[in-house]
Amino acid sequence: MPRTARTASVGIAVALALGLTACGSSGGDDVAADKKQTLTVWAMGAEGEKLADVAKVYEKANPNITVKVTPVGWDVAHQKLVSAAAAGTMPDVAQMGGSYMGEFSELGVLEPVDTKTFREKDFFPSGWQQGEVDGQAYGVPWYVDTRVLYYRTDLAKQAGITKAPTDWKEMQDLATAYQKKAGTKWGLSIQPSGLDTVQNFYSFLYSAGGEIVNDKGEAVIDSPEAVKALKEYGSYFSKGLSNKSVPPGYDVVKDFGNGRVPMFFGGPWHVTLLNEGQPQLKGKWAVANVPTDKSSVSMAGGSSLVISKDSEHKAAATQFIKYLTDAKGQADWYKRTKDLPANTTAWTSGDLANDADLQVFKKQMDTAKASPSLPNWTEVTDKVDQAIAKVTQGKASAEDALKTAQSQIEGLVK
Known part of the structure; x- marks a missing residue:
């Protein structure tokens, strides 16, 4: 899938309305x-x-x-x-x-x-x-x-850190050091709200041992592991380490190049974008595996x-x-x-x-962890997007936001 592709759960209803009754025959x-x-x-x-x-x-x-x-x-x-x-x-x-x-x-x-x-x-x-x-x-x-972690090695050295963060504490320590010692605007770029915010959240959720829907098809987004992950995610915004307002079409590569953003989670295509679009950064950045909580797990x-x-x-x-x-x-x-x-x-x-x-x-x-193959997965993740936004904008605690999402998702996976 591309970075922004989504499916509409109305697809089945549309197809049925158009008369799809004989599919499956040879x-x-x-x-x-x-x-x-x-x-x-x-x-x-x-x-x-x-x-x-x-x-x-x-x-x-x-x-x-x-x-x-x-x-x-x-x-x-x-x-x-x-x-x-x-x-x-x-x-x-x-x-x-x-x-x-x-x-x-x-x-x-x-x-x-x-x-x-x-x-x-x-x-x-x-x-x-x-x-x-x-x-x-x-x-x-x-x-x-x-998704893996991209980080500016040159700015990390300015901040007194010479190795990639390996766990949550080291990642937040590096984000803080970037701001305080290297003078960056932000410490880590993660999405605060909007469509597919969940894709940034997966690295936290899965590494903490959480899931949205388990192997039995049950909603489990209010688990202690998920709450812990959302608290950690939200802490970047409450501490001013991440931007609460990111405009549509935001180009993290540009801000990575000018030093406003020294760290972000990105896919393999970002290697090409950086090599071709930010040649001045050659030798000044690196990638690292997702920092661990219980383990290092990213989305697939x-x-x-x-x-x-x-x-x-x-x-x-x-x-x-x-x-x-x-x-x-x-x-x-x-x-x-x-x-x-x-x-x-x-x-x-x-x-x-x-x-x-x-x-x-x-x-x-x-x-890496694959999402469940549910026909209405887009609807499910939309509820998680909403929960994340409540936390990053300071409108709800992680517990309350995920409790609401749990109730909504239970109705979608019954």
């Missing part, structure tokens, strides 16, 4: 993989643009296959998929984020993964889990992402590749996805996009094995 006899045919593929955002180049290479090696790639913007991807599902016009292969999986599996439009061809053990656990719904895999992990993101239940080209689609997700294909995809490989074997050689910063991401992915 599209007819499957065309053999070696027969001449055209595969339709939808890929989102930047991946949609890059995949067309890979498809050309694939076609040269497989002249019987024409791969028709349609790039789709993430802002319209959900609605296009819902409409296609309702009309029975899903592409043979589609890119799908974990937050879509529960919804579209419930609609009955996804083909279960062939687990003889795609083995769970070849992928990061959280990457595989993003494609699962109720224990059934519907998506093959294509790429993954997670990324995308999977799914096959339409009604596709008549399942065999060819399976072979194309195999090409994209084996170790060689994953290493090639990283070179083209800088998307982190979901296949762990791709990390054992080349740049991925030798780059110390990338290995920080790999270590974080080893423990």
